Structures are given as C-alpha cells and as structure tokens.
Amino acid sequence: DAKTTQPPSMDCAEGRAANLPCNHSTISGNEYVYWYRQIHSQGPQYIIHGLKNNETNEMASLIITEDRKSSTLILPHATLRDTAVYYCIVRLPEGYGGATNKLIFGTGTLLAVQP
Amino acid sequence: GAVVSQHPSWVICKSGTSVKIECRSLDFQATTMFWYRQFPKQSLMLMATSNEGSKATYEQGVEKDKFLINHASLTLSTLTVTSAHPEDSSFYICSARDAGRNTIYFGEGSWLTVV
Numbered sequence: 001d002a003k004t005t006q007p008p009s010m011d012c013a014e015g016r017a018a019n020l021p022c023n024h025s026t027i028s029g030n031e032y033v034y035w036y037r038q039i040h041s042q043g044p045q046y047i048i049h050g051l052k053n054n055e056t057n058e059m060a061s062l063i064i065t066e067d068r069k070s071s072t073l074i075l076p077h078a079t080l081r082d083t084a085v086y087y088c089i090v091r092l093p094e095g096y097g098g099a100t101n102k103l104i105f106g107t108g109t110l111l112a113v114q115p
Numbered sequence: 116g117a118v119v120s121q122h123p124s125w126v127i128c129k130s131g132t133s134v135k136i137e138c139r140s141l142d143f144q145a146t147t148m149f150w151y152r153q154f155p156k157q158s159l160m161l162m163a164t165s166n167e168g169s170k171a172t173y174e175q176g177v178e179k180d181k182f183l184i185n186h187a188s189l190t191l192s193t194l195t196v197t198s199a200h201p202e203d204s205s206f207y208i209c210s211a212r213d214a215g216r217n218t219i220y221f222g223e224g225s226w227l228t229v230v
Contacts, residue, residue, distance in 0.1 A: 032217070043121070043208045043221035044159070087158075093217060101147065101212055103219055105159040 004088045009110040012082075018075040020109050022088030025069040031092055033064060034103065035073045037084040037111075044087065044105075047073065078113045085110050118142055119211045121222035128229055133197045136225045138209030144189035145211035149219070150182070153206040165192040199229040 005023040012018040024033065032051050036044040048055055048062045050071075055062040061074040075082055087108040091101060118141040128134045138148055148165040163184055164172040171184035183195040192211075196203055210221040 034218075036221075038159075041206070041224070041226075043119075043224040044210075046218055046220055049218060101219070102149065102161060102164060103210070104161060105151075107158050 004090060004106055006086070006088055006106065006109045008107065009112065011112050011114055012075075012078045014080060014113055014115050015077055018073075018078040018082065018111055018113070020073040020075075020086050020088075020111060021070065022073070023070045024088070024090050027068050027090050028092075029068075031090045033062065033068075033071050034089045034091055035060070035062065035086065036089065036103075037082075037086045038108070039081075039084040045084075047086075078111075080113050080115060083111060083113045119209065119220045119222040121207075121209055121225050123225060124223060125226035126228070128199055128227070130200055130229055131198055133195055134199055134227060135193055135195045136207055136209070136227070138192045138194070138211065138222050140190045140211040140213070140220075143211070143213045143215065145192075145213065146189060147212040148186060148192040149210045149212075150184060150192075150194050151208045151210070153208060153224075159208060162194075196227065199227070201229045203227065204229045 032049050034049040035047040038044045048060050050062045064071045085108040087105050089103050120139045122137045126134055146167045150162045151159040152162050153159045161174050162177045165184045165186040167186045173179045186192040206224050208224040210219045212219050
C-alpha cells in the first residue's frame with residue numbers, strides 16, 4: 001500500500017473551515033483514500049473515502065487532486081469537538097491483487113480547534 | 116451508520132492470567148476483522164487480521180500463541196491475551212470490514228491494565 005505524508009499538527013479557529021492536507025504521491029490507480037479521526041482514548045472514527053472524484057458527506061468534504069497524488073479533508077465549520085488526530089490512509093479495495101484490505105496507520109495530524 | 120462494539124471497555128487483570136476481549140459488528144456481517152494495539156502517544160499498530168472460519172494472519176513480530184484470535188461467526192471476533200504481563204498493558208482496538216460499504220469501522224477500544 002502507498003504511504004501518506006501529513007503535517008504533524010495544525011490549529012484551527014472554532015467556526016472556521018479546517019483544511020487538512022495529505023500527500024500520497026505513490027498511490028496506485030486502484031487505491032482509495034480514506035480519512036479517519038481519533039479523539040483521545042477512543043477508537044478511530046470513519047470520516048470519508050474516495051477514489052477520484054471529490055466526495056462530501058455530513059461530516060466533511062474530500063478533495064482529491066486530478067493526479068491523485070494529494071488530497072485535502074475539509075471540515076467546513078470546525079468545533080471544539082473536532083479536536084482529534086486525523087489519519088489519511090490509502091487502501092486497495094477488496095480482492096485487488098490479493099490485498100487483505102488492511103488499514104495501516106501513520107502518525108496523522110493532530111488538529112487543535114481553538115476557541 | 117455501521118457500529119462495531121467492543122467488550123469490555125476496560126479490564127484489569129493480574130500478571131500471568133488471561134483476558135478475552137470481544138469485538139462485534141452490530142449491523143453488518145464481517146468476514147474480516149482486524150486487531151490493533153496502541154500505546155500512549157503512538158499510532159495504532161496492526162496486530163492481526165481475523166478471518167471468519169479460518170486462522171488469523173499475524174503481523175510480523177506479533178506472537179500468535181500469546182494473542183489468540185478466534186473468529187467463529189460473521190459478527191464476532193475475540194482476542195485473548197494469554198499469560199498477560201505488565202508490558203501487555205495497552206489500548207486494544209478492533210475493526211470490522213463492511214464489504215457492502217467498502218469501509219472498515221472501528222470499535223471503541225478496550226483498555227487493558229496488567230498488574
């Protein structure tokens with residue numbers, strides 16, 4: 001699986017949009033980009049995933065560049081409860097090349113939402 | 116949304132005893148589940164992949180005889196830490212693959228303290 005690079009930490013003012021970048025320059029054409037977050041002392045929470053097109057759900061938007069070498073997770077109106085470590089992970093879909101669909105976590109980005 | 120539940124949330128056991136942690140997918144069937152361990156201020160480390168009806172696949176460096184995994188049904192996987200020692204104290208997290216949503220969901224985690 002391709003590796004990802006994220007900044008170790010970011011600050012964001014409450015009510016503002018939080019834009020979290022992720023580089024995945026070695027991503028293959030079949031790998032999806034997944035975002036999870038982990039609030040302190042809890043299990044990771046699924047946020048969103050995408051392949052090529054931008055995606056949006058009730059939690060966030062995912063913007064993937066045309067060359068797919070990077071992506072940005074956008075929390076449109078950050079709140080204090082969004083303070084967490086955000087993980088960007090690339091993963092093959094089921095059955096591709098014998099992939100076991102594992103999620104391998106890097107160090108993520110600690111987003112601190114400031115009041 | 117999909118829910119994965121772990122039990123117990125926390126457990127304290129004596130050194131040398133064994134402890135079992137359960138992971139259940141509540142609203143989908145999971146042929147594949149994953150077990151992670153997380154030490155303070157570190158990222159999640161994948162321990163093993165649990166496959167329904169077959170043996171688990173362990174990551175390099177994880178002792179299969181110490182961390183017994185059973186995945187007897189499509190909604191339940193268990194991790195048993197055998198002959199636990201204080202260094203096994205950690206946050207153990209399971210996840211389950213929802214093939215229908217092409218997504219992996221995580222449990223709330225289980226805190227193990229070995230005294």
